[in-house]
Amino acid sequence: MKKRIQNILPLLVLSPTMVIILVFVYAFIVWTAILSFTNSTILPRYSFVGWTQYIKLWSIPNWYTAIKNLFIFTPLYISISVVIGLSLAIFLDQKIRIEGVIRPIYLYPMALSFIVSGTAWKWFLNPGTGLENAMHNFGWESFTFDWIINSDKAIYTVVIAAVWQSSGFVMAIFLSGLRGVNDEVVKSAKIDGAGFFNVYRYVIIPQLKPAFASAVIILLHLAIKSYDLVIALTNAGPGNSTEMPATFMYSYTFARSQMAIGSASAVVMLLTIASIFVPYIYSEVKNSA
Amino acid sequence: MSSNKFWRSLIYITLLVFAAFYLLPIYVMLTTSFKSVDEIRTGHILSWPNVFTTDAWGKAWFDACIGISCEGINKYFWNSVKMVIPAVLLSTLPGAFNGYVLTKWRFPGHNIVFGLLLFSCFIPFQIVLIPTATVLGKLGIADSTLGLILVHMAYGLGFTTLFFRNFYQAFPDELVRAARIDGAGFFTIFWRIMLPSSGPIIAISVIWQFTNIWNDFLFGASFTSGANSPITVALNNLANSSTGAKEYNVDMAAAIYAALPTLVAYVFAGKYFIKGLLAGSVKG
Numbered sequence: 053m054k055k056r057i058q059n060i061l062p063l064l065v066l067s068p069t070m071v072i073i074l075v076f077v078y079a080f081i082v083w084t085a086i087l088s089f090t091n092s093t094i095l096p097r098y099s100f101v102g103w104t105q106y107i108k109l110w111s112i113p114n115w116y117t118a119i120k121n122l123f124i125f126t127p128l129y130i131s132i133s134v135v136i137g138l139s140l141a142i143f144l145d146q147k148i149r150i151e152g153v154i155r156p157i158y159l160y161p162m163a164l165s166f167i168v169s170g171t172a173w174k175w176f177l178n179p180g181t182g183l184e185n186a187m188h189n190f191g192w193e194s195f196t197f198d199w200i201i202n203s204d205k206a207i208y209t210v211v212i213a214a215v216w217q218s219s220g221f222v223m224a225i226f227l228s229g230l231r232g233v234n235d236e237v238v239k240s241a242k243i244d245g246a247g248f249f250n251v252y253r254y255v256i257i258p259q260l261k262p263a264f265a266s267a268v269i270i271l272l273h274l275a276i277k278s279y280d281l282v283i284a285l286t287n288a289g290p291g292n293s294t295e296m297p298a299t300f301m302y303s304y305t306f307a308r309s310q311m312a313i314g315s316a317s318a319v320v321m322l323l324t325i326a327s328i329f330v331p332y333i334y335s336e337v338k339n340s341a
Numbered sequence: 342m343s344s345n346k347f348w349r350s351l352i353y354i355t356l357l358v359f360a361a362f363y364l365l366p367i368y369v370m371l372t373t374s375f376k377s378v379d380e381i382r383t384g385h386i387l388s389w390p391n392v393f394t395t396d397a398w399g400k401a402w403f404d405a406c407i408g409i410s411c412e413g414i415n416k417y418f419w420n421s422v423k424m425v426i427p428a429v430l431l432s433t434l435p436g437a438f439n440g441y442v443l444t445k446w447r448f449p450g451h452n453i454v455f456g457l458l459l460f461s462c463f464i465p466f467q468i469v470l471i472p473t474a475t476v477l478g479k480l481g482i483a484d485s486t487l488g489l490i491l492v493h494m495a496y497g498l499g500f501t502t503l504f505f506r507n508f509y510q511a512f513p514d515e516l517v518r519a520a521r522i523d524g525a526g527f528f529t530i531f532w533r534i535m536l537p538s539s540g541p542i543i544a545i546s547v548i549w550q551f552t553n554i555w556n557d558f559l560f561g562a563s564f565t566s567g568a569n570s571p572i573t574v575a576l577n578n579l580a581n582s583s584t585g586a587k588e589y590n591v592d593m594a595a596a597i598y599a600a601l602p603t604l605v606a607y608v609f610a611g612k613y614f615i616k617g618l619l620a621g622s623v624k625g
Contacts, residue, residue: 061527062446065438069498070454076495077461080472087471096475140359143352150356156611157360160367162618163607165556167573168600171580172366175373175589176386186385220363224615248348277465280558284577301467306563311471318467329463337456 081322088315096311105316114292115317118300121207125296126275128211133271134264136215137222142252144223145230155227158220166217170284173213174200177285203293206286210278210294213285218274222267229263230256269332276325297321374398374594381589397590401598405591406582407575408567414595416568417575421555421602424486424571428493429550436501436546437539441531443502444509445517455506461499469496470563477564484565492564493554500553501546504620508542509535541613548610549617552603572599 091101109115140158144151161169176182179198187195199205233256241255279298286294288303297317305314369386374397376390384391403413439458443451473492474483482488512535520530561571570578576599580592607614 058526062442063448065527066442066454069435069439069458069502072495072498073458073461076469076473076492077464077499078457080469081464083472084468096471136359140356143356146349146352148352148356150353154356154360156607157363159611159615160604160607161363163552163603163614164600165558165573165603167556167558167577168596169366171576171592171596172370174580175592176366176369181381181589182386186387189385189388216363216366221618225619228619273463279467280573283558283562284580287581298465298467302470302559302563305471314467315471318465318470321465322468325463325465326460329460333456333459333463336459337452 084315085319087312088319090312092311092315094309094311101312105312109313109316109320112313114295115297115300117292118295118297118317121294121296122276124207125211125214125278126272128208129214129275130268130271132211132215133219133222134267136219137267138226138257138260140219140223141226141230144227155224158223160220161217162221164217166278166280167284169213169217170281173209173216174285177209177212200286201290203290206290206294210282210285214274214278214281217281218271222271225267225270226260226263229260233259269328272328273325276321370593370597373590374401374597376590378586378588378590397588397594400588401579401591401594405579405588405595407570407578408582410568414572414575414579414598417570417572418598420486420569421572424489424493425551425554425602428490428497428554429547431490431494432497432501432550433543433546435498436503437505437536437543438531439498439502440505440507440509441535443506444512445514445530445535446527458499458502461496462503466496466559470559474564484567484569486565486569488564489560489571492560493550493557497550497554500549504542504546504549504617505539507620508539512538541616544610544613545617545620548606548613551606552614555603 086098087096088105089100089102090096090098091104092098144154148154177197177200179185179196179201184195184197187197200209237259238251238255241251246255277298278296279302282288282294282296282299288295288299298321301314301317301321304310304317372388372390373381373386375393375395376384377392377394377396380391401413402415404411405413407414407417443455477483477488477492480488482491516534517530520534525533556573557571558573558577561574562577565571565574576595579595
């Protein structure tokens with residue numbers, strides 16, 4: 053009897069989590085998908101209208117702005133963060149005496165909420181109160197930096213703040229990768245007469261593939277989910293020029309009472325993320341089995 | 342100057358310039374929060390305060406207007422405290438048990454369970470907002486701290502389980518097997534053998550959950566309003582309000598209050614914070 057209890061005990065312990073995950077994650081995904089095929093507005097309603105909401109979604113100019121911004125923001129955010137992160141990691145790996153002071157300074161932004169950093173950046177980038185005004189005070193009268201109130205440029209201010217927030221973290225990923233590089237290979241390359249740049253270019257950086265993969269995957273994930281920073285920095289404006297899929301979903305669902313459209317946009321977001329992550333998760337699970 | 346020295350100076354300068362870049366917003370927040378409104382108007386954002394005043398700090402905490410209520414942000418700060426402590430505990434403890442089961446008491450299909458949990462860490466939360474709001478309403482805990490605790494626990498379980506699973510995977514099976522032969526049961530092994538060596542992973546999991554839940558905005562904004570909001574939502578309402586004269590010093594003081602708990606955690610347990618970030622990303 054005791055033996056039997058011991059056998060089912062592990063499953064009993066795991067079951068509350070599984071119930072919660074199956075309901076809160078998987079059943080809710082199905083629920084949202086179902087809502088996207090209905091004509092729900094302010095409250096869920098279950099009369100089905102086929103693909104109507106998806107067709108409508110792709111005819112809304114705001115949604116195009118959101119998708120366009122995602123395609124501007126994501127490549128810039130990822131590439132700039134990776135270039136800065138990798139460069140700083142390589143520099144910090146040159147036996148820098150002040151590394152212990154520098155590293156925590158690079159990383160603290162990751163501990164802050166996007167609302168906090170968005171609030172600070174919004175003020176700093178505001179031409180009337182921030183950097184532009186400060187430069188005028190220093191006597192540089194012709195200095196202009198008004199991207200945040202310019203609907204063609206505002207999305208780039210989101211890139212600046214987002215890079216500020218996560219490039220230090222990317223640095224940490226690469227630094228831990230660099231510390232794991234095989235010293236013997238590097239030494240023998242140096243003995244063969246390879247210079248600093250060639251050692252990095254041909255020997256060390258190719259060994260950082262896993263670090264590149266995890267940096268890109270985490271940044272991609274942050275990019276597609278980015279909501280808080282946009283709200284705090286630009287509130288999707290000016291106009292709706294910095295609309296992103298996440299802000300679109302929220303405003304159509306809760307502010308404009310177009311729940312079915314909101315659901316359809318959420319499904320599109322999920323499918324985008326799933327197409328990237330399911331292969332990754334599959335390989336993780338297979339490797340660990 | 343030798344070329345080696347030249348390159349090293351260049352590296353040092355670059356590193357310091359970037360340090361200044363990362364410190365800039367916190368410098369602006371701190372100096373502004375100690376200035377008076379007059380000084381903000383006449384001076385500029387990079388200037389050092391002429392006269393240090395803590396007026397903005399007092400006003401942000403006790404009197405700042407969030408929406409129509411002018412009682413400062415202290416209420417929302419405590420809302421976040423009351424949310425984060427139970428939510429962290431309720432997601433970390435099950436995570437530890439789950440990780441233990443998934444590595445030391447494997448059963449057929451354990452990797453399917455692992456896959457389902459792993460995927461739950463990556464979903465965009467937009468996909469669950471509407472059902473969650475509906476269910477919280479049905480349970481009668483919409484617009485409450487209790488509702489947020491439940492939500493943060495539910496969506497944190499995937500991460501905490503992952504942390505503990507990866508940690509316990511490296512824990513020697515022989516020790517567990519030997520204990521079982523000696524007649525130790527499921528819970529005895531967990532309390533006596535696993536838990537005592539779990540200090541680092543508990544710290545990582547707690548700090549990760551604490552940072553994520555304290556900094557959350559989406560759930561707070563979606564499931565609460567007014568007096569029940571967490572600090573992030575209150576801060577955004579304060580900083581984005583367009584009524585009355587803008588008091589940037591108060592906004593910045595409020596932002597620092599909102600940032601303080603996670604910054605303190607970072608200063609005192611930065612090692613675990615970074616490990617958590619790396620564990621959450623590098624190794625799923």
